Amino acid sequence: AQSVTQPDIHITVSEGASLELRCNYSYGATPYLFWYVQSPGQGLQLLLKYFSGDTLVQGIKGFEAEFKRSQSSFNLRKPSVHWSDAAEYFCAINTGGFKTIFGAGTRLFVKA
Amino acid sequence: IAGITQAPTSQILAAGRRMTLRCTQDMRHNAMYWYRQDLGLGLRLIHYSNTAGTTGKGEVPDGYSVSRANTDDFPLTLASAVPSQTSVYFCASSGTTGAVDGYTFGSGTRLTVV
Numbered sequence: 181a182q183s184v185t186q187p188d189i190h191i192t193v194s195e196g197a198s199l200e201l202r203c204n205y206s207y208g209a210t211p212y213l214f215w216y217v218q219s220p221g222q223g224l225q226l227l228l229k230y231f232s233g234d235t236l237v238q239g240i241k242g243f244e245a246e247f248k249r250s251q252s253s254f255n256l257r258k259p260s261v262h263w264s265d266a267a268e269y270f271c272a273i274n275t276g277g278f279k280t281i282f283g284a285g286t287r288l289f290v291k292a
Numbered sequence: 293i294a295g296i297t298q299a300p301t302s303q304i305l306a307a308g309r310r311m312t313l314r315c316t317q318d319m320r321h322n323a324m325y326w327y328r329q330d331l332g333l334g335l336r337l338i339h340y341s342n343t344a345g346t347t348g349k350g351e352v353p354d355g356y357s358v359s360r361a362n363t364d365d366f367p368l369t370l371a372s373a374v375p376s377q378t379s380v381y382f383c384a385s386s387g388t389t390g391a392v393d394g395y396t397f398g399s400g401t402r403l404t405v406v
Binding site for chain 2: 212214216221222223224225226229231270274276278279280282283284285
């Protein structure tokens with residue numbers, strides 16, 4: 181069965197520190213991969229996506245993600261976190277149909 | 293500003309009552325979706341529509357119905373609300389069938405069934 185796992189329910193980082201959010205998926209081939217961000221009381225916003233090609237993809241707000249086929253992973257990174265990055269982050273996959281599968285989310289807390 | 297408008301923003305509803313959540317998009321996207329978001333469960337697909345006039349069932353369709361009379365509108369109806377339908381509901385759209393370009397989401401409707 182297809183699934184998305186985000187191992188960390190929540191993460192706390194200091195402002196200015198680097199960030200890595202983990203995402204692993206289960207699927208027999210390479211799916212379409214996405215990261216979304218959700219600020220409190222808001223809908224989800226697409227940060228970046230991967231279909232094929234260069235395994236390091238750049239997104240909005242200074243985020244990037246790296247696809248690793250051997251590990252079935254698509255981890256999200258940011259070199260220097262800002263207080264405004266505090267939000268919930270969702271990894272998602274789509275296998276070409278109408279159903280996008282979302283992970284349960286990782287809540288990011290940023291401390292001053 | 294192009295995007296998705298959902299209404300109402302929040303609602304408290306008595307069990308057994310009928311309720312329609314509204315969703316309108318102005319991006320001329322073909323595909324639209326309804327998700328519910330529950331703590332610890334992420335987002336689960338309720339229904340989808342790949343084009344006007346067609347709809348399909350998602351992962352958790354029971355107790356919900358949708359219609360797609362035109363490109364812009366995709367209402368979600370709870371025929372007889374139950375407390376387990378307390379959730380935050382998100383409408384989304386995508387410009388290509390299959391959602392491979394990613395979604396645009398509305399701001400959500402917080403529904404409490406008492």
